[in-house]
Amino acid sequence: MSAKTTSELVLELLGLLQTHRQWAGPELARRLDITPRTLRRYVERVREMGYQVEAVRGRYGGYRLVAGSALPPLVFNDLEAVAIAASIRVAAANGLVDGQTTTTTAIAKLEQILPARLRARVSAVAEHVTPLDPGRVAPPADGIGALALACRDREVVNFDYTRPDRQAEERSVEPIALVPSERAWFVVCWDRHREGWRTFRADRMTAVRATGEIFRQRDLPADSPADFVRESFSRIDCAYEAEVVLMVGLREWVDYAKGWAQGSYAVDGVATRWPIGGQSLQDLMIKLSWIPESIAYTVDTDNATAEGLRRLATRVAVHI
Structure with a gap:
């Protein structure tokens, strides 16, 4: 037994x-060697300290710490908790060394036990603190802990989720990372509805709800979550956009x-949509030329872009 x-x-x-x-x-019990x-008995001791520990029954049962009606008195008082949590948010916004990992994890720990009234005070304080580096965006007040x-x-x-066109929709995802940037904080995830x-x-996500369902790790089509977000930026604010309907399954296309x-x-099982964009028609043509001959496809876009692509393709063809 443990000493x-x-x-x-x-x-x-x-x-x-x-x-x-x-x-x-x-x-x-194994980790504590008891x-x-x-x-x-020790779980009861933790509860006596002011923490709410929930016993979960069933096949995947166990113990978990849940938010209580009051802050556990042996850790911080209310003022200390607000000051510490607000300071962590500022640290995350200023990009401290290892800040993306350390500060986000610290925020997650605090949000797990802070009563709602204190979470609101933390948000109010953090909103009135100006980061030293104005190019970075502070993490949003709601849901960041649950996401982490x-x-x-x-x-x-x-x-x-509120889309850019102000339309709201419910999403179900498998999140793997939070990535802060100069624009916003981004969640990198597998979208279960779109299967991609x-x-x-x-900051556009509300009512974040953990389901308790554990997902299997997938291979991200990028070297890192940060690279994935960076590549996503390249498709934003494109002068020309289209969606290519490929007659190939999603998995085969991604591979x-x-x-x-x-x-x-x-x-469906035999077709995939591939959004593309660029600052010129030539950018779109380059991406279309990359599709192998064995894959049939059509291009969905506006009439002006479609006509421009036809003219460009014809001009190239007559000189070959």
Whole structure:
């Protein structure tokens, strides 16, 4: 058995509960080197300290820390909690060393236990703090903790999303990373409805809901989440846009096109839509020429762009 004192083990248990969304009972007992019966006694000790620990029954049951009606008194008082949480948000906005990982995880831990009244005060304070680097955007106040936890735990998340055209829609995604940029914070994820990789602006997401469903890791079609977001920017504010309907399944297309397939989604089992864009018609033609001869396709776009592509293709053809 462990040589640690009861107090040390209780604090270690609290630390484990704060750093993971949910723990299986046997796994917690193994990590602490105690019996399941002792674990139950230590969980009660944590509850006596003011933390709400929920026991989850069933096949995937265990223990998890949930938000309480009051801040646990042995950690911080209200003023200290608000000051610390607001400071972390400023640190994230200023891009401290390892800030994307460290500050986001710290925000996630605090949001997991802060009462709603204190979360509102943290947001109010943070909104009135000007970062030293004005080029960076602070993380949005709502949902960032839940998103960080879902990325870490590979948990499916549902949320309501407001598109640029102001239309709202419900989405279900498999998030893998949060990426801050000069424009906004982006969630890199697999979109279950579109069956493709996507980026969503965190400030347009509301009612973020963790589902408890764990997803299998997929291969991102980029070297890193940051590269994926950077490549997504290249399609923003294009002068010419189109969607290519490819007569090939989504998986086969992604395997072939790799990073070029970014934004593609399945129409059905035998067809895939591939959004493309560029600052000139020549940019679109270059991308179309990259499609192998074995794949039939059509191009959906506005009449002016379609006519311009036809003229360009004809001009090239007559000189060959």
